[in-house]
Amino acid sequence: MKHEQFVKIRRDLHQIPELGFQEVKTQKYLLEYLQQLPQDFLEIKSWKTGLFVKVHGKNPSQTIGYRADIDGLPITEETGLSFCSKHEGYMHACGHDIHMTIALGVLTHFAKNRVDDDLVFLFQPAEEGPGGALPMMASDEFKAWKPDFMVALHIAPEYPVGTIATREGILFANTSELFIDLHGKGGHAAFPHETKDMIVAASFLVTQLQSIVSRNVDPLDSGVITIGKITGGTVQNIIAEKARLEGTIRTLSDDTMKIMKKRIEAIVAGIETSFDCKATIDYGANYRQVDNDPTLTREFMTFAEKETNMKVIDCNKAMTGEDYGYFLSEVPGFMFWLGVASEHGLHHAKLNPNENAIGEAIDLLTAYITEKSKEK
Ligand SMILES: CC(=O)N[C@@H](CCC[C@H](N)C(=O)O)C(=O)O
Numbered sequence: 001m002k003h004e005q006f007v008k009i010r011r012d013l014h015q016i017p018e019l020g021f022q023e024v025k026t027q028k029y030l031l032e033y034l035q036q037l038p039q040d041f042l043e044i045k046s047w048k049t050g051l052f053v054k055v056h057g058k059n060p061s062q063t064i065g066y067r068a069d070i071d072g073l074p075i076t077e078e079t080g081l082s083f084c085s086k087h088e089g090y091m092h093a094c095g096h097d098i099h100m101t102i103a104l105g106v107l108t109h110f111a112k113n114r115v116d117d118d119l120v121f122l123f124q125p126a127e128e129g130p131g132g133a134l135p136m137m138a139s140d141e142f143k144a145w146k147p148d149f150m151v152a153l154h155i156a157p158e159y160p161v162g163t164i165a166t167r168e169g170i171l172f173a174n175t176s177e178l179f180i181d182l183h184g185k186g187g188h189a190a191f192p193h194e195t196k197d198m199i200v201a202a203s204f205l206v207t208q209l210q211s212i213v214s215r216n217v218d219p220l221d222s223g224v225i226t227i228g229k230i231t232g233g234t235v236q237n238i239i240a241e242k243a244r245l246e247g248t249i250r251t252l253s254d255d256t257m258k259i260m261k262k263r264i265e266a267i268v269a270g271i272e273t274s275f276d277c278k279a280t281i282d283y284g285a286n287y288r289q290v291d292n293d294p295t296l297t298r299e300f301m302t303f304a305e306k307e308t309n310m311k312v313i314d315c316n317k318a319m320t321g322e323d324y325g326y327f328l329s330e331v332p333g334f335m336f337w338l339g340v341a342s343e344h345g346l347h348h349a350k351l352n353p354n355e356n357a358i359g360e361a362i363d364l365l366t367a368y369i370t371e372k373s374k375e376k
Contacts, residue, residue, distance in 0.1 A: 003359035010101040011083035017072025020126025023049040051123040065147025068103035069127035078349035095155030105362035115373035133323035150333030159339030165315035166336035168294035173250040175321030177284030184277040186241030195239040201275035202243035224250035250319040288325035292334035
């Protein structure tokens, strides 16, 4: 298999998934790999649990940026693979092991085959939360090495290997995390009239939240509210004093995000009245939409179509979120989907990307960056 060494790297990284800003082993692994590359033109700076790596060009007229996210998810892997996660309860279920590996593959090529322009590789922590992009952008390292344009990819389980998909303009949604805490009065299961049951309140709340997308968002617009986790109560015969809902809100515009948050607040206030309880809302991390630069995106799609064997799809927007959107608010660039043909999707315990996509992406990005670096 072409680029076989990178399949091994991917498998090593796959075994050590770590949550946002805890990517200690991952950073160590990346550093050890980078340190055995020719160091003549490389400059490496650690930043929290991430890294900035610069490949100095021969005669730079611009800096080309490439961003890979490096964190895993709190999911217990169920792939049964020989190289499955060694961190019980955690998994690279969003493909960040593949993203990092591809970045290493491209970086390796340019560390050995210098181009004119400077290249900066960002290994970014905490994409899944609480968000590493904004603090990384605020760092002195980013300010000193700020790229003139940036590229990133995300694996796409639904597309075959040999396929990429992207679009001009908005590719991914605005997101906001959502944490709602309900506080009532617990008590004996046999005396509900003496309590304020937060399991019942939480159940009504989850159901009422469903009306926001169907009744407050323009049917020609898009919105998502997903409650991914509910906690509350202690045992079957005690009425719960507290309950907590954890979820995410997704929209394609700031205005719709404001409308949805306003409705959430109104519904939560209604729950407080109906169930005589106290509620707090915390919006956690908010991610800006991924808004692809139209010219760079079109040029990349044309390049991939003409100069490689990749099938290029002009795809629809997705309600996924990515804090890479923050980078694109300051630096022109784009993100694209990379087909990895997995039967199970992103954030699934059985996600199993086809590793042939790694080599395909390394070749594509190497060719594209080489071409861009010829431009004067
Ligand atoms: C590509 C992808 O799956 N990204 C995550 C980003 C999470 C943002 C934040 N933690 C939230 O849930 O709002 C996604 O879930 O789309």
